[in-house]
Amino acid sequence: xxxxxxxxxxxxxxxxxxxxxxxxxxxxxxxxxxxxxxxxxxxxxxxxxxxxxxxxxxxxxxxxxxxxxxxxxxxxxxxxxxxxxxxxxxxxxxxxxxxxxxxxxx
Amino acid sequence: xxxxxxxxxxxxxxxxxxxxxxxxxxxxxxxxxxxxxxxxxxxxxxxxxxxxxxxxxxxxxxxxxxxxxxxxxxxxxxxxxxxxxxxxxxxxxxxxxxxxxxxxxxxxxxxxxxxxxxxxxxxxxxxxxxxxxxxxxxxxxxxxxxxxxxxxxxxxxxxxxxxxxxxxxxxxxxxxxxxxxxxxxxxxxxxxxxxxxxxxxxxxxxxxxxxxxxxxxxxxxxxxxxxxxxxxxxxxxxxxxxxxxxxxxxxxxxxxxxxxxxxxxxxxxxxxxxxxxxxxxxxxxxxxxxxxxxxxxxxxxxxxxxxxxxxxxxxxxxxxxxxxxxxxxxxxxxxxxxxxxxxxxxxxxxxxxxxxxxxxxxxxxxxxxxxxxxxxxxxxxxxxxxxxxxxxxxxxxxxxxxxxxxxxxxxxxxxxxxxxxxxxxxxxxxxxxxxxxxxxxxxxxxxxxxxxxxxxxxxxxxxxxxxxxxxxxxxxxxxxxxxxxxxxxxxxxxxxxxxxxxxxxxxxxxxxxxxxxxxxxxxxxxxxxxxxxxxxxxxxxxxxxxxxxxxxxxxxxxxxxxxxxxxxxxxxxxxxxxxxxxxxxxxxxxxxxxxxxxxxxxxxxxxxxxxxxxxxxxxxxxxxxxxxxxxxxxxxxxxxxxxxxxxxxxxxxxxxxxxxxxxxxxxxxxxxxxxxxxxxxxxxxxxxxxxxxxxxxxxxxxxxxxxxxxxxxxxxxxxxxxxxxxxxxxxxxxxxxxxxxxxxxxxxxxxxxxxxxxxxxxxxxxxxxxxxxxxxxxxxxxxxxxxxxxxxxxxxxxxxxxxx
Numbered sequence: 058x059x060x061x062x063x064x065x066x067x068x069x070x071x072x073x074x075x076x077x078x079x080x081x082x083x084x085x086x087x088x089x090x091x092x093x094x095x096x097x098x099x100x101x102x103x104x105x106x107x108x109x110x111x112x113x114x115x116x117x118x119x120x121x122x123x124x125x126x127x128x129x130x131x132x133x134x135x136x137x138x139x140x141x142x143x144x145x146x147x148x149x150x151x152x153x154x155x156x157x158x159x160x161x162x163x
Numbered sequence: 164x165x166x167x168x169x170x171x172x173x174x175x176x177x178x179x180x181x182x183x184x185x186x187x188x189x190x191x192x193x194x195x196x197x198x199x200x201x202x203x204x205x206x207x208x209x210x211x212x213x214x215x216x217x218x219x220x221x222x223x224x225x226x227x228x229x230x231x232x233x234x235x236x237x238x239x240x241x242x243x244x245x246x247x248x249x250x251x252x253x254x255x256x257x258x259x260x261x262x263x264x265x266x267x268x269x270x271x272x273x274x275x276x277x278x279x280x281x282x283x284x285x286x287x288x289x290x291x292x293x294x295x296x297x298x299x300x301x302x303x304x305x306x307x308x309x310x311x312x313x314x315x316x317x318x319x320x321x322x323x324x325x326x327x328x329x330x331x332x333x334x335x336x337x338x339x340x341x342x343x344x345x346x347x348x349x350x351x352x353x354x355x356x357x358x359x360x361x362x363x364x365x366x367x368x369x370x371x372x373x374x375x376x377x378x379x380x381x382x383x384x385x386x387x388x389x390x391x392x393x394x395x396x397x398x399x400x401x402x403x404x405x406x407x408x409x410x411x412x413x414x415x416x417x418x419x420x421x422x423x424x425x426x427x428x429x430x431x432x433x434x435x436x437x438x439x440x441x442x443x444x445x446x447x448x449x450x451x452x453x454x455x456x457x458x459x460x461x462x463x464x465x466x467x468x469x470x471x472x473x474x475x476x477x478x479x480x481x482x483x484x485x486x487x488x489x490x491x492x493x494x495x496x497x498x499x500x501x502x503x504x505x506x507x508x509x510x511x512x513x514x515x516x517x518x519x520x521x522x523x524x525x526x527x528x529x530x531x532x533x534x535x536x537x538x539x540x541x542x543x544x545x546x547x548x549x550x551x552x553x554x555x556x557x558x559x560x561x562x563x564x565x566x567x568x569x570x571x572x573x574x575x576x577x578x579x580x581x582x583x584x585x586x587x588x589x590x591x592x593x594x595x596x597x598x599x600x601x602x603x604x605x606x607x608x609x610x611x612x613x614x615x616x617x618x619x620x621x622x623x624x625x626x627x628x629x630x631x632x633x634x635x636x637x638x639x640x641x642x643x644x645x646x647x648x649x650x651x652x653x654x655x656x657x658x659x660x661x662x663x664x665x666x667x668x669x670x671x672x673x674x675x676x677x678x679x680x681x682x683x684x685x686x687x688x689x690x691x692x693x694x695x696x697x698x699x700x701x702x703x704x705x706x707x708x709x710x711x712x713x714x715x716x717x718x719x720x721x722x723x724x725x726x727x728x729x730x731x732x733x734x735x736x737x738x739x740x741x742x743x744x745x746x747x748x749x750x751x752x753x754x755x756x757x758x759x760x761x762x763x764x765x766x767x768x769x770x771x772x773x774x775x776x777x778x779x780x781x782x783x784x785x786x787x788x789x790x791x792x793x794x795x796x797x798x799x800x801x802x803x804x805x806x807x808x809x810x811x812x813x814x815x816x817x818x819x820x821x822x823x824x825x826x827x828x829x830x831x832x833x834x835x836x837x838x839x840x841x842x843x844x845x846x847x848x849x850x851x852x853x854x855x856x857x858x859x860x861x862x863x864x865x866x867x868x869x870x871x872x873x874x875x876x877x878x879x880x881x882x883x884x885x886x887x888x889x890x891x892x893x894x895x896x897x898x899x900x901x902x903x904x905x906x907x908x909x910x911x912x913x914x915x916x917x918x919x920x921x922x923x924x925x926x927x928x929x930x931x932x933x934x935x936x937x938x939x940x941x942x943x944x945x946x947x948x949x950x951x952x953x954x955x956x957x958x959x960x961x962x963x964x965x966x967x
Contacts, residue, residue, distance in 0.1 A: 063965050063966045064966075065964075065965050067963055072955075077703055077956060080959065080960040081960075082960055082962040083962075083964070108188035109232075110717065110718065110719075111717060112715075115710065115957075116707070117704070118677070119676075119679055120677045124679065126706065126715060127717060141594075
């Protein structure tokens with residue numbers, strides 16, 4: 058079986074603000090990019106895992122976590138897991154950074 | 164959506180609803196009927212209210228907002244009188260009919276009132292709800308002699324509360340020993356002696372046969388013919404399940420509403436939970452088993468696989484008038500049992516374990532209950548105690564850490580919320596917790612009745628070892644990232660000359676390097692307050708609304724509310740608003756509570772261009788700052804107006820707009836005491852009178868409804884501005900971040916604020932600092948329009964097609 062992965066250029070690395078969200082719309086998917094203090098870029102689904110929804114790009118970023126701006130849930134950027142005492146998980150995307158290019162691979 | 168109706172709005176029922184929402188948030192349309200006019204509160208804490216340790220607000224578990232957020236239709240002060248199990252609907256005492264697919268009966272219990280002559284006289288009450296508490300508190304103001312019937316837990320707590328309220332209290336008890344169902348005679352006599360030393364009087368082995376008096380109670384008559392006088396009689400003999408509605412509706416009722424192991428009653432799709440339910444012939448009255456029932460019921464209703472509820476073995480952990488008590492299992496020695504006892508009369512400690520066939524079958528602890536969880540585990544697991552020293556931990560000098568070491572990880576620490584030692588230790592280690600507050604927040608341990616808090620603290624001390632700082636663990640730190648308090652933070656910023664959020668977290672050794680949503684906005688505020696116009700605001704440490712200068716809505720869109728000074732607008736502005744609303748297809752245009760127009764449902768990427776086209780300043784409808792100054796029409800047009808309220812309102816709004824404050828600040832200006840601008844429930848309210856203005860402060864029209872207090876009456880507008888500036892600045896400098904003026908004034912005292920502001924020199928200095936701070940603000944919408952960086956960083960959405 059051949060697995061095809063699509064690589065899409067979504068941003069310039071130098072354009073990404075540190076400790077702040079960056080909104081990307083790819084086809085119909087809304088994706089939030091975060092460049093954290095150590096320079097790593099993470100991509101997650103731009104939707105709070107809270108049952109009532111909400112977005113994540115405007116959340117406060119601390120280390121490798123983002124706080125959901127509407128319900129204050131703490132979410133790990135690395136794996137999309139919601140931290141205790143809340144529960145849940147959101148989708149994460151594979152990111153590749155090459156030179157100044159930031160790609161999302163799906 | 165299926166319809167779920169619940170009769171009753173108490174702890175067991177609402178916990179069940181919480182479990183259901185957790186399992187399946189969108190499965191049901193939920194309606195709750197509560198007979199009491201309140202949201203769900205913590206009934207365990209009623210005695211604290213009576214004893215004056217806490218206020219009603221503090222014991223609310225689910226505030227009204229919770230119901231709103233979860234789209235629960237709540238009818239308070241309304242009782243359901245009948246269930247039509249055929250038609251599947253309930254009928255309330257106000258004639259309301261609501262259909263259900265699933266029905267939960269959680270009507271709880273009420274005080275058992277002795278069926279004796281005179282029990283209906285004024286001044287006779289049970290002790291079960293807020294109303295009873297209020298009645299007792301009121302009685303204490305007018306009368307001084309109370310009699311409590313019942314020497315059980317409830318009766319003794321009521322008696323202690325009445326003593327605190329300054330009444331003389333006699334406790335009448337039918338049996339020879341107090342709390343005879345939980346304590347053996349030795350523990351009981353120790354308790355009695357302790358309570359007598361606190362001022363309680365006891366009449367033991369007395370059976371009340373009549374309450375005497377005219378309309379109002381005057382005294383009690385006992386079976387032996389003796390009499391005692393009383394102005395207030397509290398009956399605390401026991402509780403009885405509230406089963407009336409079930410019985411009337413043909414549902415099978417014994418002592419309680421009878422349920423099976425899945426909490427199902429005899430009627431299809433009707434369930435019962437809590438103190439109204441009888442399961443395997445037991446009606447439980449403690450919170451832990453009720454929560455266990457709730458969990459099973461939630462799973463059943465959501466259609467999940469569930470282990471049946473098979474009953475609970477309970478230990479009773481109690482605190483009566485400062486004495487810790489614990490009891491579980493059998494109480495009385497019979498021929499087949501042997502006792503192991505520790506009796507330290509000097510320190511008031513008594514412990515006894517009953518043993519049969521090498522196994523613990525009963526526990527009574529008085530004065531020191533640290534061993535309770537360990538012993539209870541041995542009791543419930545039927546451990547063979549041969550060779551085990553039951554009270555060895557008694558000798559450990561380290562205040563119980565020996566206990567903690569030997570406690571297995573699956574041992575329950577917080578019975579109310581089902582939190583084990585293992586879960587607490589894991590949270591402490593994984594998240595680097597150092598205070599009791601943090602542990603409670605992360606694990607829920609200690610958030611219901613709070614009795615396990617000493618144990619949680621011991622676990623914290625044990626887990627942290629040498630790093631445990633007892634004083635720090637108890638204090639309220641800013642958040643989980645640090646142990647320092649607000650006062651310490653402010654002192655450190657000043658002393659060390661810290662100038663940025665990052666520097667604060669770094670120098671003061673935050674254990675979470677980049678902070679969280681609690682500390683970062685707070686630090687940013689305090690820095691701005693201290694350094695005034697020299698501080699460079701850290702926009703990314705503000706939460707979403709302040710960062711975006713727009714109010715985020717639940718679907719991720721925003722609202723736009725332009726400034727309308729004093730609620731006064733004009734044709735040109737209205738036209739612009741209309742045009743913008745039309746062009747951007749704004750889904751909702753609404754007048755806000757603060758006398759202006761809000762445009763709701765705006766896409767993030769549309770914000771800057773809409774602001775540009777509006778060309779009006781931000782109304783800051785989203786900020787911890789001055790929101791609006793609401794005004795009435797006033798002397799310019801109104802025939803009653805004695806002052807020009809609109810002009811003063813506009814002047815105030817123009818001067819203080821954009822100012823960062825610990826929490827939002829609302830003002831109102833009325834031109835006469837009819838007060839059309841509702842200035843009495845604003846943070847600062849101005850009421851025009853003949854020849855001057857009254858200034859009211861600390862009013863609140865929100866969650867903590869509170870009427871404002873008169874701060875001062877002044878003659879001129881100049882005096883109004885001067886006093887307002889000084890007052891606001893004093894609030895900015897001394898309040899905790901996120902503390903509204905109403906709470907702040909209650910904390911520091913109105914008289915104190917008046918005293919500070921009475922000094923002309925102090926007022927002048929406060930106003931100077933205020934003016935210096937106000938210099939730094941620029942209009943944020945305009946800034947966003949002008950600055951590409953801001954536009955791109957905060958408001959852009961970048962669109963792509965995959966693979967391009």
